[in-house]
Amino acid sequence: MTDTSPASNARNYPLLAEPHIQLYGPVNEAMYATFKDQLLAAPQDGPLVVSLTTLGGDPEMARAMGDSIRLLREYTGRETLFLGKVAVYSAGATFMAAFPADSRFLTKNSRVMIHERQMQSTIQLNGPLNGLSAILKAKLHEIEDSINIQNEGFEDLIRGTSVTMEQLLKKAPANWYIEAEEARSLGLVLDVI
Template identity: 35%
Template structure:
């Protein structure tokens, strides 16, 4: 796993990375091997990461094969979603790996101009968007903390302030199975 992963998530997670992962995952599915993922990412598109995580979960559930992930250097932001797709016992980090767990950022101006009912509808739509985003974010955080020593609420409190975790701390918290030495 350390030197010959059959799927890599490198660089900023964008549509190109998602396409490459889907292509590589198909090759793994078509072969008979277990899934060995190497991840090193500064983060990127949260929805793209959710798609990658979904495909990994489906592979693990339906292929009858094992899957393992190794965080090499940085597993930031959207990369946490991919890492969390694997059960805790299948997550590993290199000794100097750093995780960044934070809440999804949003920058949006809300302009209300018009009849009150129309303005209320705009507010309802934006609130629904925020509530959906929070629910999806919680799903990924729940996957990450499952079987660990940290609760969802504790993780969310840390995530509010950009929580950087060194490999040793992630191991202490039970977020990963071990450190690959």
């Protein structure tokens, strides 16, 4: 009997077999601490491989980890590779955006989920009328700045891909789930292994 399954693409990328940094679970302060510890313990030479599996979490922690990756790349010239495993949702996609599109990979049957930033807030209006407009303006400024931060991340995510900002902004409000093969065809990742 002949094996007709396609050959694994993984053999083309042997470095991805043993990531230096392996992150999984919610993107939060604990993941950030694990990331920093593993980054310090990683070899100082050669490409740095980071794998991630997450259903999401704190976008600011994802941005902080992403900044560490960006700074490492910019100050040392070191190649950084991203490997998404199974689920790269929400804040995971924010972290993935810190890597150039041609340095991103997904394992087969993985999915990326991109959505707009979320906010849950109650505005309490109590006090003299002259002070109430400042409360509303402050919340409006928070929303506007959050949208700017979100869109900066979206631009990083789609840079070098065939995805347009218009397309992303249209799909993100309803949670855009992208299977690995589609991510590759859109240029969001270099390859699927």
